[in-house]
Amino acid sequence: GQSLEQPSEVTAVEGAIVQINCTYQTSGFYGLSWYQQHDGGAPTFLSYNALDGLEETGRFSSFLSRSDSYGYLLLQELQMKDSASYFCAVKGGGADGLTFGKGTHLIIQP
C-alpha cells in the first residue's frame, strides 16, 4: 500500500514564502502530485513531479527527491486567496489511481 505524511496545518503571513512538506511510502512510484482545495470546493491540480528536481509554475513550485521519498510545495508571494488545504498525492503500489495525503490546511495572516 501507500502512505503519505504532511503537516496538518501551516500558518504564514501575506507576502511571505511557505513550504509544505510531504513524505511518502509506496512501491512502484510513478510521481508526486499536488492539489489545492478551498473550503467547500473541488480539489484543483497544481503540479506533478515524476523526476527529481524543482518544477516552477508562477508563484508555485514543487520539488521531488525520489531517493528520500520526499517532496515539497513552495508558495511565494502569499496572497489571502491561497488560504486553502493542500494535498500531496502519489500513484504507485500497483494502483493506477492517486492516493492522497490527509492535507495541510494553510492559514494566511494579514
Add this chain to the structure above:
Amino acid sequence: EAGVAQSPRYKIIEKRQSVAFWCNPISGHATLYWYQQILGQGPKLLIQFQNNGVVDDSQLPKDRFSAERLKGVDSTLKIQPAKLEDSAVYLCASSIDSHYGYTFGSGTRLTVV
C-alpha cells in the same frame, strides 16, 4: 471546456435508505474516478474506470456500493443501504488518461442521519 458535472450538490437521507450520484466527465476524458472525502481527510479512491471498464475497485465496499459507466461517458455511483459513516463528499474526477492531472467536479455532499 466544460468541467466535470456532478449532481445532486447536496443530499440528506436516513440510514438504510439508498442514494445515487451522477457524474458527467469532461468530453474526451477516458478515465473517470469516484473518490470519497470525509471531513478533514484527503480524498479516498473508490473506483476507477477506463472508458466503460473497471480498472480498480479494490477500495469500494461492494456489499453496499456499486458504480457503472455505461457507454464510457457518464457514470453513476450508488449506495444501498446507507450507513452513518457514509456521510462524506463524493467527488468525481476525470483525466485524459491516468498519467495526467485530474479535473474534479464540485462533489455531492451526502449526510446520512
